[in-house]
Amino acid sequence: MCDLQEGGILLKGPDGDHCRIWIQLGCLVQDGAAHRAVFSVKGDSGTRCCLLCRNIISKRSKLTNEEGGEILLTDNVKEADCVFTSDNDIWNSIQRLRTNYGIMCLGLWAYFLLWCGFVLGEGPYICHVGVCCLCHWPRSKADFNLWQQASGMNYQPHGLLFDDSLHTSPRPILKPASQFMHDWMHLMCVGGVCQTTIYLFLEGAGKKTGQNLYPMIAGYMALWTLPQSKSINLQSLFSTKRQKSNKEAQTFKCNASEVLALMPILAMFVLCHFEIWPL
Amino acid sequence: MDRDSKLRRLHYLGKKLPHMTASALAGVLEEVQKHGAIDLHQRKHIREATHKELSKYDEYGPMFCEVALEGEQPCTATIVNLHALLFAAFGQGGGFYKLLKDTMQKTPPTPHSPYQLILYSDEVVPGNVLSADNRRKCWLVYASIAQFGSEVLSQECAWLTLACCRSSFLTHCFAGIGQLMKAIIKKKIRMLCVIFKKEGFY
Numbered sequence: 001m002c003d004l005q006e007g008g009i010l011l012k013g014p015d016g017d018h019c020r021i022w023i024q025l026g027c028l029v030q031d032g033a034a035h036r037a038v039f040s041v042k043g044d045s046g047t048r049c050c051l052l053c054r055n056i057i058s059k060r061s062k063l064t065n066e067e068g069g070e071i072l073l074t075d076n077v078k079e080a081d082c083v084f085t086s087d088n089d090i091w092n093s094i095q096r097l098r099t100n101y102g103i104m105c106l107g108l109w110a111y112f113l114l115w116c117g118f119v120l121g122e123g124p125y126i127c128h129v130g131v132c133c134l135c136h137w138p139r140s141k142a143d144f145n146l147w148q149q150a151s152g153m154n155y156q157p158h159g160l161l162f163d164d165s166l167h168t169s170p171r172p173i174l175k176p177a178s179q180f181m182h183d184w185m186h187l188m189c190v191g192g193v194c195q196t197t198i199y200l201f202l203e204g205a206g207k208k209t210g211q212n213l214y215p216m217i218a219g220y221m222a223l224w225t226l227p228q229s230k231s232i233n234l235q236s237l238f239s240t241k242r243q244k245s246n247k248e249a250q251t252f253k254c255n256a257s258e259v260l261a262l263m264p265i266l267a268m269f270v271l272c273h274f275e276i277w278p279l
Numbered sequence: 280m281d282r283d284s285k286l287r288r289l290h291y292l293g294k295k296l297p298h299m300t301a302s303a304l305a306g307v308l309e310e311v312q313k314h315g316a317i318d319l320h321q322r323k324h325i326r327e328a329t330h331k332e333l334s335k336y337d338e339y340g341p342m343f344c345e346v347a348l349e350g351e352q353p354c355t356a357t358i359v360n361l362h363a364l365l366f367a368a369f370g371q372g373g374g375f376y377k378l379l380k381d382t383m384q385k386t387p388p389t390p391h392s393p394y395q396l397i398l399y400s401d402e403v404v405p406g407n408v409l410s411a412d413n414r415r416k417c418w419l420v421y422a423s424i425a426q427f428g429s430e431v432l433s434q435e436c437a438w439l440t441l442a443c444c445r446s447s448f449l450t451h452c453f454a455g456i457g458q459l460m461k462a463i464i465k466k467k468i469r470m471l472c473v474i475f476k477k478e479g480f481y
Contacts, residue, residue: 005393009339009362011379014372021365021379021388025464026395026425034400037456158349159457166464174464183401 005173027179031186039176040159041152048152051090052177054083087167087175093151094161101155104144189256194263198252205274214238220269221262232261336367346462350452358442358463361422365439374436378427386426395425398463399438400456402446416446418456420463 008022028038036043041051047061057063148154156162166174188194206213218238226232236242237254246252254262280288293304319328333342339362345355368375388394400420404411420442423432431437441463449455 004362004396006390008388008390008393009365011366011369012338013369013376013380019380019383021383022390022393023388023396023424024393025398027397028460029397029399031401034402034456038400038460040454040457156454156457158453158461160454160461160464161457162454163461163465166461181397183399 005171025173025179027181029181029183031183031190035180035182038160039180040154040156040161042149042154046152047149051152052085052180054085054089056082085177087177090161090176091167093153097148097151097153097155098157098162100144100147104147105141185256189259191251194259195252195254198259198262198266199246199250201270202246202252212243214240214243217266217269221265224265226261230257230261232258234258234262234265237262333367336363336370339363339366342367344466346459346466348452348458348462352451354448354452356442356444356448356452356459356462358420358459358466359440361439361441364441368439378431378437382424382426382428388426397423397425397432398441398460399423400460414447418442418444418446418449418459420460 004023005025006022008020010018010020012018028035030038032044035041035051039051042048044050045058047058047063048056049058050056144155153161160166160174161176166172186192202213202217215238218235221234221238224234226234237252237258242253252259293301296304299307336342340360342360342363343357344360346358348354348356369379370376382394398420399422400418402416402418404413404416406412406415419440421438422441423438425432427437442459444456444459449459452458454461
């Protein structure tokens with residue numbers, strides 16, 4: 001038996017030594033686009049932009065919370081306000097999506113079969129508001145698309161989340177909420193948190209001190225010699241041309257390798273110089 | 280043969296052969312001079328030699344296996360057998376063997392506290408970054424073990440490649456990379472089979 005999770009795998013070393021290791025699926029690390037493709041979710045461009053939050057919707061959707069409910073927009077920054085999704089929430093959502101596809105897209109026959117299932121007690125085919133499937137009929141494909149938008153998921157019967165064998169007993173191995181992990185490098189360094197923070201710092205500190213920090217930092221960067229493997233010209237990131245370009249884009253324009261090389265030196269610059277320039 | 284003639288011959292040899300770096304050509308010539316030419320030197324022989332080498336590590340099935348995918352037309356994708364890859368990487372000794380041995384000493388795995396497998400997938404465009412050819416874009420799936428620690432995981436060599444599929448191929452499959460990931464997880468992590476090899480029961 002060579003099930004990595006329960007039976008383990010017996011490995012033989014070059015000296016003939018044996019050892020057995022057990023491995024289970026821990027997490028799926030991906031960037032936003034890969035998560036969207038693998039998990040069949042709408043992703044950050046959708047109305048339900050985050051798979052892991054039950055009560056957050058995109059600010060771009062223009063849906064406002066007029067009734068003062070618990071729905072939050074993406075400009076919420078407090079973790080305590082978020083209601084997180086559990087693995088079971090996602091499986092239930094998939095199940096509802098599947099049921100609604102049958103009802104809304106496959107037409108009357110599917111409705112009839114579902115109704116039969118309900119009558120025969122194989123159901124109960126309960127929808128999200130706790131009403132039987134009868135309340136869904138008649139519905140169209142447009143309604144189903146709206147459902148997909150509201151749930152933040154795409155109906156892809158061949159997709160990863162639509163395989164029941166991966167999460168049912170006795171050995172569930174896929175836990176979409178628990179195993180979901182963002183690729184932090186994309187989040188922080190690819191047009192992400194680091195670039196925005198550097199831009200805001202340069203703008204804020206420039207205004208407070210009344211000085212243009214770009215030439216000053218460019219000079220400071222020139223004092224440093226990077227390891228040979230990092231052939232990046234950090235000085236050029238603070239040129240006048242770049243300053244204009246950053247201002248237009250409202251962010252500090254640089255790629256991930258550049259920001260990873262830049263951050264420790266910039267941190268040193270701030271620590272050395274801003275103690276005597278209180279902001 | 281005088282020196283000029285030898286240099287001319289070497290130059291035309293490099294031109295005549297399919298592209299290889301100067302270092303590669305120098306290495307091949309040096310090896311041939313030291314050990315003589317091998318009788319088997321066709322392309323198919325090189326492939327055969329690779330398969331023969333890989334078959335040494337087939338205790339958990341062949342190193343590469345086919346998974347059936349559903350699409351507009353049924354198709355198959357080739358993925359790496361994670362069991363065989365772990366077995367080979369450990370059995371060969373070297374860096375991966377030492378890393379896994381060290382990790383096992385620090386945090387020994389048990390059935391109740393197994394190692395956590397990390398699967399990473401992303402799309403890449405191979406080739407020259409200055410003239411990207413999106414037709415060559417591929418989905419890649421890598422795996423590693425969380426217990427190696429963040430310092431080791433930040434090294435490229437700590438990640439094992441499980442699959443490499445052209446994006447253009449996966450667009451013809453239902454759910455694309457989602458279906459491929461499902462196949463990898465089902466086939467390679469939850470593979471339940473009994474393998475009898477010459478050395479007994481695994």
